[in-house]
Amino acid sequence: MNARREINLTINGTHYAVTVEARRTLVDVIRDDCGLTGTHIGCEHGVCGACTILLDGEPMRSCLMFAVQAHGRSLRTVEGLQRGERLHPMQEAFMRHHGLQCGFCTPGFLMLAVGVLEKRPDLTDEELIEILSSNLCRCTGYENIIKAVRAAAVNMKAPA
């Protein structure tokens, strides 16, 4: 159980070579071994979605995966949304629409929404709410998160 393995991860375009126990969760490796603490841990049983990252472009609960399962794969976390000084439209929209209060669930919501909209830019409102209901927020009551994601969906389609 405690055997250590060498794995390679690409996170936000940067290569990380780490040696980890097989039982170590992906989120712990992202946070503690790679130092990217923007991805949060809210429940460790796959319900709250605070740890959502993009694994090869797909939203994924990083608390439910072992890091070794992500060996050789490409990850994106909240730290990778920005382009230099320029915020991602989703980050901007969350700020403009007061889509966050304490901000703990925010990275998970950002990655979920970005991951889904990149693949399916024309989601209906119903589909959007269905998808957003897979993550939990305890502060905002969701209305501003929904508003922000709707607004960002439009802006993400606009040519950069």
Added chain:
Amino acid sequence: MSVARLEDLPLVTGRGNFAGDVSFPHQLHMRVVRSPYAHGHLKVIDVAEARQLPGVIAVWTADDIADLSPIDFREGPNEKLAPFRQPVLAKDYVRYAGEPLAAVFATDPYVAEDAADLINIEVDELDAVTDAFAQPSEFEGALTTEPTICRQGYGDVALAFKDAAVIVELDLSVGRHSGVPLETRGAIGRYDAARDVLELHGAAKVPHKNRESLARMLGRSPAGIHLFEGHVGGGFGVRGEIYPEDIIVLVAALRLGRPVKWLEDRREHMMAANHSRQQRHRIRAAVDAKGCLLGIDDDFFHDQGAYIRTHGTRVADIACGILPGPYHVPNFRVSGHFRLTNKTPAATYRSPGRYETNFVREQLMDAIARKLGLSRIEVRRRNLIGPHEMPFERPLIALGDEVVLDSGDYEGLLDKALARCEWDKLESDVLRRRGAGEYVGLGLAMYVEKSGLGPTDGARINVHTNGDVEVITGGASVGQGFETVIAQVCAETLGVDYRRVRVVHGRTDRIEYGLGAHATRATVMTANAAAVAAVKVRTKAVHMAAQLLQQDPSSLTIADGNVVRTDGVGASISLGDVAHQLRPTSSTRGDRDPGLAAEGWFTTAHMTYPYGVQIAQINVDPGTGAVQVEKMLIAFDVGRAINPMLVRGQLVGGFVQGLGGALFEEFQYDDRGQPLSVTFADYLIPTASEVPEVDVLIAEDARSACNPLGIKGAGEGGVAAVGAVIASAVDDALGGKGLISRIPITPQVLKSIIDDLEVQGSRESVAADNGLPAGPD
């Protein structure tokens, strides 16, 4: 003004600093071993094997920290309640499943968990008390499980009931809920031997008060212990109280000589962090023939859980003081039976004592209306306190403060709310749909909130020589937008852009006193203190500038960070340059104190009372018992909204949290006191799918008479009446028969009520077909 928040940038870019993000070199990781039993004699904790595991530095049980007292009350010693305080680690008895028994310290968090699994615990299990309504039993020796009864009241209640035309009696229960922030708790203890300072990172809510308590408990000088608040992933009253884990990491940091980090996991959180709400009320109202209240008599049973934590009896006390709400209650008596059970200890959760009693009182008002054949609105109108009666003194105490309703036009807000939602139209629509067989209903609840618990708060403002402003407060941020609001208030007075104002909070090393963030007090108390300091800084800046510009001070003002002439003509000077002219070595400052800085204090005699009206339209699926909220209105008077966007955010967020308690959330236990709701699969908090569009009416009709800014707090106004309004609406959907006696109104309960109604309904229709009255079986 609804300006953008100052807090957001680090939070949307993954650069926050939550407790889990705090680490120090050579830190140890702590894992707490918790009781698997709800009640029993603790016989053996065998830690031998755990100690042998490589990477384990120490394992502590109660014997290792025998010198530590149980956890103190925040407001100081209380001899009567002292025996019921929670020990840091259990000794002799365990009293709830999840109670800390031992602490493992290891070099790696995974190893700490491995070691915890190797600890063998033997307990002689005792019967668990799981119902606070049951007769009190033995706590220990002569002490019973009813440490105290909270009593308040005035007038002659017996006479009121003798004179009553009608008496209405209800038996109502509120389930066990909690704040359940998305970030679990965390505490990092660090001892800086070079400076002899003990540090607690991951602090929240009340860092200054906690410093006092911790210094007392640990026998340290307050100057030798400091608390640091980083980002806080939701507070809701739960986070930031002193828990066993906070004390252990500090003591361990001192004794083991290494930083100690503890992060709670979700399962632990559900059985270790404070629970709240659970009460059963047996309430009676004496009413005259017109529907006016003559008196209220309430016996309630408060399920405190296993120990009395830092708040003492605060939740039950508030319940007593706030229960009458916005109505005239000429005679009043309440007894809160404060009882211990073998469950996770309880304390405050956003709108403590009000969420519960608003549900109880508003159900009572609905019942009175039903009994007298009045509309639910009319019965409220006949009992409301009028605007001409303000300030309205009520001989009750809430949060240690005499209840003086400072300002408000309750009926005015009711009328606004009814007009806004077009109540009459909604009502006829609902009646039509109900006639067609739908279970659809309208609910209404009125309530008085409280905010701005004093008595005093201070702030210090310093303008730097580059013109940037720093405000140092003893306030705390739990994600509500504290920095933005305080910056706005300072910026308005100082004539600077609020984005140049940096707000310091939650740090005991920067300011000596602070009240933190609780009891919806941050905006009221800290903003007013900051405003006082800002006025002083402004005056100093204008006078210094007047000397430099050779102008009369009365001809000057500050705009965009520059002191200018009010007519806009002539020379100006920036605040940064004024600060430069006021530096200690400056010869121009004359005999003024150095620095463009000032300290301001604000003191208030009483809390301020915002108030609200909530209206909900819901439908029930008779097949599943699920409730869907179709329409929701929150009308809330905050006196003055400094940032309406943030006020709305508080109200809507609070509403959704309250909806959880009204429909879904409950910590359930089995007969042995085993917790059944320790995951998000069992304790259901609302998701985006359960949330309706919420209409928010922010009223500013009744400025607070208690503070110069005229503000009342908004933090708890959204959540406070949700149990009340949803229960009222669901009851209406079921035909307005008074069938709802407890919240949360889960699908199981509702389905069984509807099944009964439908059996009864079909019997009635058969009876009607036969021309017979529908009698009992």
